[in-house]
Amino acid sequence: MSAAPWLALLGVALLSFSGSQALKCQWGTNEAVQNVSQLPLTWTPGWATCVPGAGCQDTAILIVSGPQVNLVLSKGCTLAEDHEACVIQHRAGPGLAVISYTHVCRHGDYCNDLSTSALLWSPPPSTVPGTVRCPVCLSKQDCPETAPQQMCPVGHSHCYSGVLRLHGGGIISKLRVQGCMPEPGCHLLNGTKEIGPVSVSEDCSSKPDTLxxxxxxxxxxxxxxxxxxxxxxxxxxxxxxxxxxxxxxxxxxxxxxxxxxxxxxxxxxxxxxxxxxxxxxxxxxxxxxxxxxxxxxxxxxxxxxxxxxxxxxxPPAAPExxxxxxxxxxxxxxxxxxxxxxxxxxxxxxxxxxxxxxxxxxxxxxxxxxxxxxxxxxxxxxxxxxxxxxxxxxxxxxxxxxxxxxxxxxLSGAAPATSLWVVGLALALCAGDMVLAANSISP
Known part of the structure; x- marks a missing residue:
């Protein structure tokens, strides 16, 4: 299948310290639910000049359920140690699948050059249908009560329903997920807590109520x-x-x-x-x-x-x-x-x-x-x-x-003044991780 043009990520230029070596990295974040038929997807990122000593990072996460796929992308500067490009099947499927790609490099400008989802996923071979039907859904909103149902493959006799949270690397996401699983429970991620700079967690309670x-x-x-x-x-x-x-x-x-x-x-x-x-x-x-x-x-x-x-x-008053x-x-x-x-x-x-x-x-x-x-x-x-x-x-x-x-x-014999002492100054502020802006997505 030919690559489909997918998204353009916003370019950002950051100041580097004068006279110091600094890498230029591909830069941007995005996330969108697409049809599996549109895979593989391609993208064109922006760029940034990092602070000296920082490397370039690439993170891509594919979440597949039935006919839908959610692709999460994070590119940019990082202080993490270098590691070779790595593809991990956190859950291989059939049924629900979660696959990630991570890479940290410092060997040259724009070395975080992943530009297609082809390295992460290819259509699975045909499977023998089982006897259990499960609703399938990937959505930023609540999954509809009448979500489409899929005949699960043999060996997948349980229906998964949960919320995946992704936070970090410019990503803030809460994704509702439904689909076929081989075992009961809340184990879609198989214990994974971090994917590159992104923290991941899941919640399978009947009414997830955390914002x-x-x-x-x-x-x-x-x-x-x-x-x-x-x-x-x-x-x-x-x-x-x-x-x-x-x-x-x-x-x-x-x-x-x-x-x-x-x-x-x-x-x-x-x-x-x-x-x-x-x-x-x-x-x-x-x-x-x-x-x-x-x-x-x-x-x-x-x-x-x-x-x-x-x-x-x-409007301000004008008293006498x-x-x-x-x-x-x-x-x-x-x-x-x-x-x-x-x-x-x-x-x-x-x-x-x-x-x-x-x-x-x-x-x-x-x-x-x-x-x-x-x-x-x-x-x-x-x-x-x-x-x-x-x-x-x-x-x-x-x-x-x-x-x-x-x-x-x-000025004219006015009443003497009454005043109160100033009692000093104390100031404490919170900080946190940076969130990058993402452009809109078009298939």
Whole structure:
């Protein structure tokens, strides 16, 4: 059978260190369910320049069930040791089959040059049909209750139904699998846990209920919230049973300076599906708002930018100016005393605020320093809320004498200022494996 053109993988160019030797490798990832009749498949990858010392890796995985095949591809740079090209039949078939190809090399540019599935699989010889029929299915979605059935070959008297998870090397996949097996149980992979850079596992429970979610944190300080900030992540994680995906974005705007704190990942049990933008209680000079999204499907926490929050904010008000000036600042990377700007407070201001919000959860542990005007109606930046999405929030005030507030400037005999001490800075972030983007697939 002639080779069928299949896919083009996105090319990526990475910077290498000046003056150092670095390999160029074929680069890209992709996955798609195809008809077995279209095998062998061919592909054209992109390329990347690796960091010095890295090698090139090739990984291909074929999963065959009846008339369908799922081909998984991962190419790119790796720090793994060299090994010769290797084809392994994790399960040879007939019936369900899983075959892999792995190769790590450093002997020349673009040495990870696998370009066809022909090395992995060829049609099996004819088999004698048995007496058992099993549904056959390969799908990223749930297998239909009316999935096509296949007469299993002699010696295959059990029907397999499970979920294969593949994670790593740029691949994030959850594949539903049904087909014929020679023995009962959840043994499609025959104990295989790693194929090249890809971790593999299977789940044959009646209702697999674990999700894959985007994971990562974002911290951005900017001079304006009018320009949306990118909010994507190159990492993912498998949740525990019953958990959901979440994405939480918190905005603190001090007028001339903003802070965005974002988190994506799994969320503990007990949350319902929701998506909301909330404007929290604040006071002149500071705006606090949040976007919270809990959802229950794979990779559903997929907001791309801060516009999911900014587009729903009301236009800023223009209160009547009063006679007091106060420092205005929001900062979590230093001291507000170093980046404050004096602003004219509105009428009704009773003094200046100098305090902090402690945030924890979702991979973030931080103290946000805030300075602004203080009105008589002020009680809390977050209206005494203790949780904003995945974040636990605690305001940390410490009163001191009104007339000792640094940076408070009375313009016309205004009331003396009251302020709160800043209590320091702590910051901790999560990290994870990179996920590569893949182009769409066409047969």
């Amino acid at each position: 894959i979610c985007h994971r990562g944190t974002m911290l951005v300080q900017s001079n304006s919230h009018e320009e949306p900030q990118e909010w994507t992540t190159h990492w993912s994680e498998s949740c525990n049973p019953g958990q959901m995906c979440q994405e939480t974005l918190l905005l603190i705007d001090a007028g001339h300076r903003i802070l965005l704190v974002g988190s994506k990942g799994c969320v503990p049990e007990g949350r319902g599906e929701t998506q909301a933008v909330s404007l929290h209680a604040g006071h002149p000079g500071v705006l606090v708002a949040s976007y919270v999204h809990f959802c229950a499907s794979d990779l559903c926490n997929q907001a791309q930018s801060s516009s999911v929050l900014l587009d729903d904010l009301p 100016p009063g006679g007091l000036q106060c420092p205005s600042c929001v900062d979590m990377f230093g001291s507000c005393n170093e980046s404050s700007r004096l602003i004219t407070c509105p009428q009704g201001t009773m003094g200046c605020y100098d305090g902090s919000l402690a945030l924890s959860g979702g991979g973030v542990s931080a103290t946000v320093n805030i300075q602004s005007c203080l009105t008589s109606s002020f009680s809390s930046f977050v209206n005494d809320t203790q949780n904003l999405g995945i974040f636990s929030v605690a305001e940390i005030p410490k009163d001191r004498e009104a007339d000792s507030a640094p940076g408070a400037h009375s």
